[in-house]
Amino acid sequence: MTEDKAAPANGSILVVGGGISGLTTALEAAEVGYEVFLVEKNPYLGGRVAQLNQYFPKLCPPSCGLEINFRRIKDNPKITVFTQTEVEKVDGTPGSYDVTIKLNPRYINENCTCCGDCTEACETEIPSDFNFGMNKIKGAYLPFEMAFPARYVISPQIIGTDDAKRCKEACKYDAIDFDMEAKTMNRKVGAIVWATGWEPYDATKIDNLGFGQYPNVITNMMMERLASANGPTKGKITRPSDNKEPESIAFVQCAGSRDENYLPYCSYICCMASLKQTTYIREQYPDAKVYIFYIDVRTPGQRYEKFYQKIKEDENVFLIKGKVAEVSEDPETGNITVVAENAVTGEKIKETVEMAVLATGMQPTSATAKLPADLKYNEDGFIINDFEKGGMFAAGCANKPSDVVSSNQNATGMALKAIQTLVRK
């Protein structure tokens, strides 16, 4: 390691995606002395982890992990961060790539103090993507408290309207600049790590589970936002139709995963996610009943298994082996009935609950939007690491469904692969 530190950086590395995997890759490479460009398409770093309420298995808030990383990035002159930026083109071969990136205008410069006056002044309200449309935010906003870079964002929707003028007038720090334009830039790099992560699988595609039809059927990512203190309900888990505190909740495992008709693979994290979310509910509502319908519970490793065992002991938690294949709503009460066959007893179960959570899986972002580079994908859209060819690598959920721990391990490995490419040049 001491040798590495002394070695002069031989070229630089492009990391695409500023989620937990991209952050780790960037830091690992930069902290041993390599120059890193970190490109993120959102106006903030942190990726999906920023939307979680707590991390399993320790159940600490994601801010603790993310904040340390943000500080390390801020303090590291070797890392240049580009937010609201996407890669347009990649030319060249391992060791020498020519990359074109496009920076979209943020309309807010580094003068921003996050005072929030522009939000006050703005009248337009837009559905919050960060909260999956469960609430509305103003057209000038901060993505979330801990956001990095700590700078407000202007929604494209208010550009050119009176609201834009009102925001600009309200800003006392001259931070708003509507003359900003999109820019393209070229960078020469020796290696590229794609850490483009995942998207929640579109639950409206699963036609028998009622998502998008019945308001009280939500997804697991929506549950994370409901449980988050900075979420649409300030952390109180209530059901969407009438804000009632739910007394019974059903989790529908493998919603759209392990299913040839949707995602054929196991998404790896959704069993743990539902068990974790069970703790959110049980903490807020000591009398609430939780029903988890599963094909089999997948809690890989000793720590996750222990977590599962602990949940199992809770007498208000019912684990039922059998996949939910039918969901209906009582329009009067908004209650949801899920139907499954209990494969252990061989009886059909019709459980009526106040709210149902679909444990939807992960789909790689590269499945829906192909990346502008010569990459190999498997049939599900995950990027295949071609170590023979080298030069470009995929880390974290861009490569396979994974939790934060394995994403980080994988990202560290890919940082090393990227460095090896530069050293060999």
Add this chain to the structure above:
Amino acid sequence: MTDKYLIEPDVNFVREIVGLGGDTLKKCFQCATCSVVCPISPDTKPFPRKEMIAASWGLKDRLVGNLDIWLCHHCGDCTTNCPRGAKPGEVLGAVRSYAIATYAVPKTLGKWVNSPKFLPILLLIPTAIFIVLGLITGLLDFTPGGEEIAQTKFFSTWLVDMIFIPLAVWVVAIFAMGLKNFINDIHENALLEGKTDKKELDFVGLIKALIRVIPTILKHDKFSECTENKDRATAHLLVFYSFIGLFIVTNIFFIHLYILQWHGPYSQLHPAKWLANISGVALIIGGALMIWNRLSKTDQTTAYKDWYLLGLVLGLGLTGMLTEITRMAGLAGITYWTYFIHLVFVFNLFAFLPFSKLAHLVYRTVAMAYNEYSGRQ
């Protein structure tokens, strides 16, 4: 499930099910989606998830004498929704073929019906019987003379009855033997799997239940509950009613001949003729629709046994109508030979009824009656 059950996997059984069109069964991972999406499956001990695990474990006893395989109407909803492409609907179809072969003796015949290799034999049997018996008795006349064309001059009605009446007796006898075991088995299985709490089998109750399910069968209610394969219901209904129609016609003519002593051919205006013609057309349309459905459904496995039966149904309808048309057109040679082929088809359909897929008309009816009787939810 019962607490103790000694698992005796039968590997050969698994292999045979695979061969009969259940080749996807090993893909099942027991998620139970199928039992929920099945529009017919009951709430207590629903199917076909439990049948899928029994099939992959080779638990023959849990399947062959299981009434649920007969409650299934092969609509395909489960196959469409199965996350693994395990095609439970097809697996149940394969198990049904196996069950038919199990209950029908002699078993060799069952094997012949399920294998294309033996098709020539199946066609030769009636041909040989017709010719040999016809020549011995002189009731088959290859050079019938006279102005009027009448089938009976060529292939005497007496000869037809001499062959088909004993055949009917044999079919009934084989079914009776099979059914005795079948009813015992499904009852035992229902007790074992907790589908019923009626310990003793009460035949009067069973017959009463049978009467209660007849309207359901006649209306094809169960068929219509299926969403995935709705078009199959129409085709099945056509063929089903044409068989009923032809059965009635046959009986009417039987009465005409033996009781009223009237000899054919009967006038086209005779109501029974009307019924016969309508049934014939329905049979052809229904048969053709069934074949068309099979060809256009790629996720459905069509095994040889299915083609054999469909071929017979369509062939029966076509030769029947053709005989009639050519007779009216005065084409003596053609009409006689078409009639001969027609009778070969009728023989196949009839004699091998307990062995072919068509046996479902007996087993399914009994299974539906038992299910009604069992008081299962």
